[in-house]
Amino acid sequence: MLTNLLAWIDERFPLTKVWNEHLAEYYTPKNFNFWYFFGSLAMLVLVIQILSGLFLAMHYKPDTGLAFASVEYIMRDVEWGWLIRYMHSTGSSAFFIVVYLHMFRGLLYGSYRGPRELIWLIGMVIFVALMATAFLGYLLPWGNMSYWGAQVIISLFDAIPFVGPSLAEWLRGDFVVSDATLNRFFALHFFIPVIILPALVFVHIVALHKVGSSNPDGIEIKKKKGPDGKPLDGIPFHPYFTVKDIAGVAVFLMFFSAVLFFAPELGGWFLEPDNFVPANILQTPTEIVPLWYFTPFYSILRAVTTDMMRFGLLPFMAVVGGLAIYSVRDMMMRAVVAGATAAILLGLFMMEAKIWGVIMMGLSIVLFFLLPWLDRSPVKSIRYRGWMYKTALTLFSVSFVILGYLGTKSPEAISLFLMKNVYWVQIFTIVYFAFFLFMPWYTTLDKTKPVPERVTP
């Protein structure tokens, strides 16, 4: 009976084929470790966010006069509304935690290296779409931090020469963040995660299943096949990784629920105290701080001052440019690189710090896109890399965390030791960029270890 039904469907839709290609006969390296949980967890969080968001949207009102009250209405009057709301607010932070760990996995094991460049690029587009979604959603509760956060970030567009101010007005639909802004943010906060994100995730996975998954050894399991044509080091995704991921989901949900039920604000890190004050156009919060997942980039934005450009970025870019000119063999290319370096250096002299802050912040994300081409190492995995990449990745991780932490603090305060936050931020901004911009050289010079033929357990 069931077999007949399946046959009937298979004649009309490739159900069995899809099942086999992507689950039952998708051969996955058997040596996946802890870091390989986060892809499926990211999909789980996307589902949580779409579902909880859908049910919140049934009660939420995108109107400046009603928005704040409608959130409290959900928290009090709607049955189980508080649970759904906390699911969504905890989920947004969980999304970034999971995605950052997923990306860090890529850095550890070189998952972005060929032939997986496209998977990485699509993944980066997902990350940018995720940031846009989070930014749009953060305005919706219409708290005071929502309001001023949106005001500040949209004002970044003002920095763009010539078109900036009119572009910012177009984005807001008004001269300040207003009802028009809230209404369109709500519409986009629905559209991007519900339509765009799932489509991107779909393409991300199609591309992954085309070339096959990478692994902690950074070798291609498809190169060693048994007589049956199946990779010797591969096991079917289903059932082996489905059962493994289910166990991973259980652990993740324990962390998720612990936050949701016992500390949904997480001491102000997931829900900020200032956002429990309704938006007030006359009173800025003492410090405007985005939520933690944006603060590394926010720090870079704030790091750029005139002095930072003169004594930090200028020499740094001169060194990077000099190295590039020296390394490029082709004379035509060398002229292009020299021209670009000159343009950047001139720009650092001519343009003001506000614009460079925006450029550097944009660049800090754009550089991730370029990783597959910046990395020249003969090996992919950190297991077989030398001390240079290991040191660089450690420094980068530290700078990312510290930039994130100091992004929540006043630049003038002293939160670490010795000197004001702003100086630390400037130092670690350089470290952050050095990781990417020096990568072609230190990955070439690095002493690597021989890579085994087969995966190691």
Next chain:
Amino acid sequence: MSEEAADPGRRRFLTLATTAVGAVGTVYAITPFVKSMLPSARAKAAGAPVEVDISMLEPGQLLTVEWRGKPVWILKRTPAMLESLTKHDSLLADPASKVADQQPAYAQNVARSIKPDILVLVGICTHLGCSPDKRLDAGAVSGLGDDWPGGFFCPCHGSKFDLAGRVYKNVPAPTNLPVPPYMFAADTRLVIGEDKKGAA
């Protein structure tokens, strides 16, 4: 190849157990989402029982109040109106109001009311939810023929009800107009939406 042999029985049991626990968890996880669509505390507060003062209501007069967003009619029937109720049973689909959920037990009588003269009805046609017209006067003046005993007429699809809200035969509406739970807090103070058993 393997150090330990696979145990098919254990495997089947664990698969079933994990699926079962997972299914229970999923049902629990879905419940809050389903329940969030029920009337909220605001809807319930807005749907709270309504108190109406009917001391000014004249015989033959109809007062419409809102309860839970629905029109509720309070009609003080004249002796002539009450008398007419017994005379056209053959025209009605359910003259004895046997469909129990169309009225509380205390209104399951000929007049379909606690006090014979005071009729309380939810003014929503049981066909498709229009609010019927009031054609209280008997005879040709109603536009429904000389023998019309007075009642309600739904303009949407032509359903007819008598002065106790009982539905006529051969009209689209299936049942009598519902009587909401109500009680008299005092002689002329009517509470709609709450009776001696508690709030609806």
Next chain:
Amino acid sequence: MKKLLILLSLAAMPVAGFAAGGEHAKLDAVKIDLSDKTSLQRGARIFVNYCLSCHSAAYMRYNRMGKDLGISEELVKDNLLFAADKVGDLMKAVMPAEEAKAAFSTVPPDLSVIARARKPAWLYTYMRSFYRDDKAPSGWNNTVFPHVAMPHVLYEWQGHQRAIFKQDGAFERFELVRPGSMSTEDYDKAMRDLINFLVYLGEPAKLERYQLGVWVLLFLAVFFVFAYLLKKEYWKDVH
């Protein structure tokens, strides 16, 4: 694994920093205990009788508060319903916003979520830090919230305080100039009840959140045990 531990400790660092980040004025700790129903009830009484004259708590309904704090609808109706007609109504202020604006030159903020915007210790210290100041329009000032528009509403309970400042202008201590109807200890207790109530008011769901959370975690632990055993069983095949 070692690197993971380093990363985790780095991630924990900001949390510690956040907790240490202080306010300008020294705040007195207050014991919050939402399971103390009688304290919450006393707090509710103070709140409705005094605060609700000018402030609203317009996201909260009287009957919800009654239900959560174990006060029957009749008692809510008879004792707490000054500014509304129905127990299902929202807790709006008695004084209309325009009148309040005229009187204090600012609209008193809604207090529904004040305990989530401000720390309980801040609220507790604030309520006990009013002092006489002839230069202030209301005649009152506050060390925690200088130049606040709100006068000391409960001065009859606490009495009149005078603030003593050090040479450099920093606040040193209060001196009770004229005692009120309550001893300092009783007044502090009453304020603790009030702040306890404000914390409840900020998030009524807190009452059920913790209890439900324990069950959810226990359930997930059971689920994990089965899922983990299942994984182990299947992975016997893999070597």
